[in-house]
Amino acid sequence: MTLFLAASACLLIITLCYGSLCAATPFGNCRKCKGFGYALKTNRRGQLKPGKTCRRCRGDRKRIRVGRHLYNVAMRLHHDGTRPTPASSRSESLPWS
Template sequence: MTPALLAIACLLAVTLCYSGLCAVSPFGTCRKCRGFGFALTTDRKGRPKRGKHCRRCDGHGKRIRLGRWLYNRGSRIHRAGTR
């Protein structure tokens, strides 16, 4: 196998796996709050306590994956164009 064919096969495998992941689990954990929905802070004794509400995920701890967002946007455009 040539290196170019191998690279194309690897990219195709990664793309298929990611699209399968987006189909099975469209929401991933928020990278800012790590899925908690809020920031962790510490009190004066060093114990962790609940911090501010996460603005990125609106406190849910989950965000829509980029691939699922692109799929939703494409299907919405297609649906609006074929009406």
């Protein structure tokens, strides 16, 4: 196998694995607070205590994955682009009038 084919196969496998991960679990841990929901602070003694709630996840501890967000945007764009326009009355929907 040439280097190009090996790289293409690896890229395809990685893409399919990430796609299946986004389909199975669309939400992942917040990367800023590492899934705690708040920033950890230390007091003067060195003990950990909770600080402010995380601004990214707003304390929910989970955020939507980038791949799932892109999938949602693409599906919304497709749905909006292919939606039929509703007819306001019956006479407007007839093709021969």
